[in-house]
Amino acid sequence: MHIHDYEKLWLGLSLVMIVGFIATVTYGAVGAGVEMIDDSGDTVDPNSLADHPEFGDPGVEQVGPNEYDVHVIARQFVFQPDPIVVPANSTVTFYVTSADVTHGFEVVGTNANAMVIPGEVAELTVEVNEPNEYGIICHEYCGSGHHDMEGLLRVVP
Ligand code: CUA
Missing domain, CATH: 1.20.5 (Single alpha-helices involved in coiled-coils or other helix-helix interfaces)
Structure with missing residues (x-):
C-alpha cells in the first residue's frame, strides 16, 4: 500500500x-x-521606442472610470515622464521599459517595484487611494548617475 x-x-x-x-x-x-510591439506585449524594441504607439509619448492615459495606464521609460538617469500625475482612488498599471541599460523602478514606501530590462516591459498594477507624493527610485546599479536617478509619483485629489 x-x-x-x-x-x-x-x-x-x-x-x-x-x-x-x-x-x-x-x-x-x-x-x-x-518582438511584440503593443500594449499587452511583454517585449519591445529598445532602439525604436520613439516610434512605439505608447512609449513614443510616455505618460498617463485613462482607460476606465477609475483606471489609468502609465507608460514609463527609464534611461540613464531619468524616468520619463516626471512627475507622473494620477488621480486618487484609482487603479494604475505601470508599463515600464528601458531605453538603454537595466534599471529598477520602485515606488518608495510601497510594494511596487520591478526590474526594468531593455527589450522587456515590466507591468505592475497598484491601487492609489489618498493624495500623496511618492518618490520613484532606480534600485539597480545603472552607471555613474544611478544614485541620482529619481522620479516622482504625484497622487492628486
Ligand atoms: Cu537607473 Cu540605477
Whole structure:
C-alpha cells in the first residue's frame, strides 16, 4: 500500500517536471526571436521606442472610470515622464521599459517595484487611494548617475 502511494507520488512529480520542462523550452523559444510591439506585449524594441504607439509619448492615459495606464521609460538617469500625475482612488498599471541599460523602478514606501530590462516591459498594477507624493527610485546599479536617478509619483485629489 505504501509502495503504491510512493509510485503515485513519483508519477505526479515526473509530470510536474515534464510540464515545467516544456514550459521552459516554449518560453525560451518565444523570448529568442519574437518582438511584440503593443500594449499587452511583454517585449519591445529598445532602439525604436520613439516610434512605439505608447512609449513614443510616455505618460498617463485613462482607460476606465477609475483606471489609468502609465507608460514609463527609464534611461540613464531619468524616468520619463516626471512627475507622473494620477488621480486618487484609482487603479494604475505601470508599463515600464528601458531605453538603454537595466534599471529598477520602485515606488518608495510601497510594494511596487520591478526590474526594468531593455527589450522587456515590466507591468505592475497598484491601487492609489489618498493624495500623496511618492518618490520613484532606480534600485539597480545603472552607471555613474544611478544614485541620482529619481522620479516622482504625484497622487492628486
Ligand atoms: Cu537607473 Cu540605477
